[in-house]
Amino acid sequence: xxxxxxxxxxxxxxxxxxxxxxxLALGKAGLIHLARFQEKDSVMDTGLQEEESLTREIIxxxxxxxxxxxxxxxxxxxxxxxxxAHEDEAFVSGVKRKLERAVRLQTKIRETRDIxxxxxxxxxxxxxxxxxxAILQKARILQIVFGTVENTGFAVPSSAQFMIAKTGNxxxxxxxxxxxxxxxxxxxxxxxxxxxxxxxxxxxxxLKKRDDTLNRRGGILDEYIHRLKDEKGQALxxxxxxxxxxxxxxxxxxxxxxxxxxxxxxxxxxxRERAKLxxxxxxxxxxKFIVSVRKEPDAPVRLMNIRLFKPFELLxxxxxxxxxxxxxxxxxxxxxFVLMFGFMFGDLGQGLVLILCGLILRRFGQKKIRxxxxxxxxxxxxxxxxxxxxxxxxxxxxxxxxxxxxxxxHPTGDIMKLFxxxxxxxxxxxxxxxxxxxxxxxxxxxxxxxxxxxxGLAVLILYAAIIVFVLNFQRTGRHPELWAVSxxxxxxxxxxxxxxxxxxxxxxxxxxxxxSEYIIETxxxxxxxxxxxxxxxxxFIRVGAFALSHAGLSIVTYTLAGMADPSMKSAGALMxxxxxxxxxxxxxxxxxxxxxxxxxxxxxxxxxFKGDGVVFSPFTLKExxxx
Numbered sequence: 001x002x003x004x005x006x007x008x009x010x011x012x013x014x015x016x017x018x019x020x021x022x023x024l025a026l027g028k029a030g031l032i033h034l035a036r037f038q039e040k041d042s043v044m045d046t047g048l049q050e051e052e053s054l055t056r057e058i059i060x061x062x063x064x065x066x067x068x069x070x071x072x073x074x075x076x077x078x079x080x081x082x083x084x085a086h087e088d089e090a091f092v093s094g095v096k097r098k099l100e101r102a103v104r105l106q107t108k109i110r111e112t113r114d115i116x117x118x119x120x121x122x123x124x125x126x127x128x129x130x131x132x133x134a135i136l137q138k139a140r141i142l143q144i145v146f147g148t149v150e151n152t153g154f155a156v157p158s159s160a161q162f163m164i165a166k167t168g169n170x171x172x173x174x175x176x177x178x179x180x181x182x183x184x185x186x187x188x189x190x191x192x193x194x195x196x197x198x199x200x201x202x203x204x205x206x207l208k209k210r211d212d213t214l215n216r217r218g219g220i221l222d223e224y225i226h227r228l229k230d231e232k233g234q235a236l237x238x239x240x241x242x243x244x245x246x247x248x249x250x251x252x253x254x255x256x257x258x259x260x261x262x263x264x265x266x267x268x269x270x271x272r273e274r275a276k277l278x279x280x281x282x283x284x285x286x287x288k289f290i291v292s293v294r295k296e297p298d299a300p301v302r303l304m305n306i307r308l309f310k311p312f313e314l315l316x317x318x319x320x321x322x323x324x325x326x327x328x329x330x331x332x333x334x335x336x337f338v339l340m341f342g343f344m345f346g347d348l349g350q351g352l353v354l355i356l357c358g359l360i361l362r363r364f365g366q367k368k369i370r371x372x373x374x375x376x377x378x379x380x381x382x383x384x385x386x387x388x389x390x391x392x393x394x395x396x397x398x399x400x401x402x403x404x405x406x407x408x409x410h411p412t413g414d415i416m417k418l419f420x421x422x423x424x425x426x427x428x429x430x431x432x433x434x435x436x437x438x439x440x441x442x443x444x445x446x447x448x449x450x451x452x453x454x455x456g457l458a459v460l461i462l463y464a465a466i467i468v469f470v471l472n473f474q475r476t477g478r479h480p481e482l483w484a485v486s487x488x489x490x491x492x493x494x495x496x497x498x499x500x501x502x503x504x505x506x507x508x509x510x511x512x513x514x515x516s517e518y519i520i521e522t523x524x525x526x527x528x529x530x531x532x533x534x535x536x537x538x539x540f541i542r543v544g545a546f547a548l549s550h551a552g553l554s555i556v557t558y559t560l561a562g563m564a565d566p567s568m569k570s571a572g573a574l575m576x577x578x579x580x581x582x583x584x585x586x587x588x589x590x591x592x593x594x595x596x597x598x599x600x601x602x603x604x605x606x607x608x609f610k611g612d613g614v615v616f617s618p619f620t621l622k623e624x625x626x627x
Contacts, residue, residue: 004328005302006271007033007616012281013264014289021284022263023249027621031277033268033300034619036255054085055247061089061096062240068099069229073244074237088239095232102221102228109218116211122146122195123204125170134201143180145173146199150191160186245621252619268300268616269293299324300616309334311378319601320611326440329609334382336429336604337596342386343422344546344592346411347554349398350585351391354384383593394547398581399554411547412555418544426540426603427467430533433607434460440608448507452499454529455607462492463533497522536603543599546592553584 010032014022026032066073126133126146136144148169156164162175162183171192175183184192200207257264269277274293281289301321303313305328312334322328345351358381362374391397395406411418438457441450451457465488469480495502500518503509512518557580558568565573605611 003304004322004324005304005616007268007299007302007324008271008274008293009266009296009299010269010274010277011264011266011292012289013262014281014285016258016261016263018285018288019253019263020249022265022281023252024621025280025284026265027245027249027252027619029276029280030618030620031269031273031280032265032619033616034252034255034265035267037257037264037266051085052247052250054089055243055250058085058089058092058239058243059247061092062236062243065092065096065099065232065236066240068103069225069233071229071233071237073241074234088243092236092239095228095236099225099228102225106218106221106225109214109221113211113214113218116207116214118198119200119202120204120207120211122170122199123202123207125167126172126199127204128167129165129170129172131165131172133199133203136196136199137201141176143175143177143183145171145184145187145192145194145196147171147187147193147195149187149193154190156186162186249621267619269618270302270616297324298614301613302616303328303330305330311375311382312337314372314375314379315597315600316611317615319605319609321613321615323610323613325444326608326610327436327443329436329605332432332436333600333605336432337379337600338382338386339425340543340596340599341383341592342390343425343543344595345383345387345550345589346390346394346547347396347399347550347584348388348391348404350581350589351384351386351388353585354387354589355381356384358382358384394551396551396554399557399577399584401551401554411544411551415544415548418547419541422540422543422547423537425543426537426599429540429599429604430536430607431460431464433604434463437608448499448503448509452495452502454525456496458492458495458499459529461488462496465489465492493526496526539603540599542595546588546595550584550588550592553580553588557581557584 012022065071123133136146149166149171150169152166152169156162160182161179162173164174164183164187165172171187173183173187202210255265255267271293274291278291281291301324303316303322305313309331312330315337316322316328316330316333342351358377358379361377361380364373364377392404393406393408394411395401395404396410397403401410401412406413409417434455437455438450438460441447441456449456453459465484469484473479500509500512500522504511557577560580561568561573561576564570564576568574568577
């Protein structure tokens with residue numbers, strides 16, 4: 001707890017002849033977080049350019065084919081023989097060209113059939129009205145139109161100087177030129193859309209024959225594509241998966257340094273896995289390799305938390321990864337977050353619902369192989385347990401405070417006690433934050449930061465003393481003794497004010513350049529510390545406020561149910577209670593989670609956490625092997 005894996009810098013040298021086998025083994029084992037050499041010989045990368053080019057072409061072509069054929073890459077994988085890379089590229093490119101031609105023909109046939117379908121519809125409408133389509137093109141004296149109307153229930157006035165025939169929503173109009181405008185105006189009033197120029201002169205029977213011919217051609221193309229899918233699909237699925245993974249291996253190779261006979265790999269690994277790495281290299285290269293492991297600063301970070309605290313790494317990583325120069329705050333983050341959530345969302349029944357949701361989310365996350373879902377489910381599970389325990393303390397069960405006796409007190413029954421407890425919770429959390437910063441500073445030999453700075457021991461003593469004096473005054477009504485004020489108030493203030501001088505004398509810190517600027521800066525720092533600590537402490541009152549809000553929503557739920565049925569036994573009253581509890585679990589649960597995170601990050605983490613570490617991310621190739 002509070003520690004991280006011992007990550008060491010590693011350098012591996014081996015014969016170039018084994019480079020594919022070595023990278024395959026490293027990718028399958030997932031042991032090394034690869035790093036780039038500071039002096040990288042870019043000329044050595046040219047030997048990989050042809051492989052990269054071929055790999056990208058194969059991936060691009062196979063991805064197009066798989067997408068067109070609606071196939072997924074094969075996750076089982078088989079072996080890639082790099083000697084046959086050119087043959088693989090020729091194979092997949094050939095399949096792509098054939099498929100592209102077939103798709104172009106399919107598209108052209110589909111577009112032509114769409115046009116034919118409209119023409120067939122128009123021809124059938126004209127034939128139903130007993131009109132030859134050719135008249136639309138041959139008419140000279142008469143004005144003739146054909147199209148569709150929105151209003152099919154119209155009637156032609158007996159006084160009209162034009163003739164209109166209709167079937168369905170299709171209309172055919174004919175008028176002398178002098179009356180053509182009247183005819184068009186009448187048709188437009190009924191939503192006319194002119195289709196005269198779209199009509200084919202062929203009969204519907206002939207158009208259908210052309211459509212049948214195109215349909216047969218489309219069927220032949222469908223069979224051809226289906227045959228390609230059956231004959232080439234499995235090979236292309238494997239090829240895409242294999243070469244996609246191999247591309248990742250090529251990217252990793254670019255981080256290495258090559259010579260004519262030797263390859264050098266550098267990176268980071270867990271010191272506990274050194275023996276595993278050496279055995280793996282011996283299996284691949286025999287004895288023709290060298291492994292050098294040494295401890296260096298700025299190593300990537302791998303957290304080592306027990307299963308109980310593991311999900312809360314998600315909360316910590318949201319703020320940043322703890323560096324090697326600070327303690328891992330995950331255990332404390334887990335405890336503080338769960339406590340605050342439980343205080344705000346104290347209800348036994350609703351807490352049990354959150355536990356169930358957490359279990360479902362963890363199971364769903366495992367099926368979907370999503371670590372974030374599993375961690376979120378673990379957090380929800382822990383918060384549900386906390387809410388259930390606090391629900392027992394508050395005597396709340398599915399928003400009712402009358403079914404269970406309160407083991408502690410009802411939030412609405414003693415508001416001042418609730419606020420006092422939440423503020424004291426804040427005091428404890430802030431104090432722990434100061435202590436963590438002091439420990440981190442001492443571990444990094446930064447004694448001036450640990451003892452004299454804004455988050456150091458002097459300010460911690462000052463803060464703790466003020467809290468103790470205020471609590472004592474509230475309990476006894478007596479002011480603190482002068483000696484206590486001198487030792488615990490004035491002395492820490494003096495030490496903080498002289499931090500520049502004391503740091504220069506005892507800890508080799510730089511001296512202040514300008515005395516007047518240093519004094520002004522110190523005064524402003526004291527004011528900032530006072531206001532900041534006061535605001536940080538009072539901010540925890542929101543824990544009590546949201547506990548009251550939760551209780552208030554519960555009261556509203558049962559008040560509405562009582563208005564529906566004072567006996568609370570009717571279906572309407574029960575439905576109100578159920579819907580009210582669902583709303584509280586969803587809305588209030590989300591709000592309490594957000595507020596807990598806000599207090600965690602801004603009031604607690606801000607006292608000690610830097611989060612400038614780098615996540616340990618080992619090079620990994622999954623489920624694919626290479627020859």
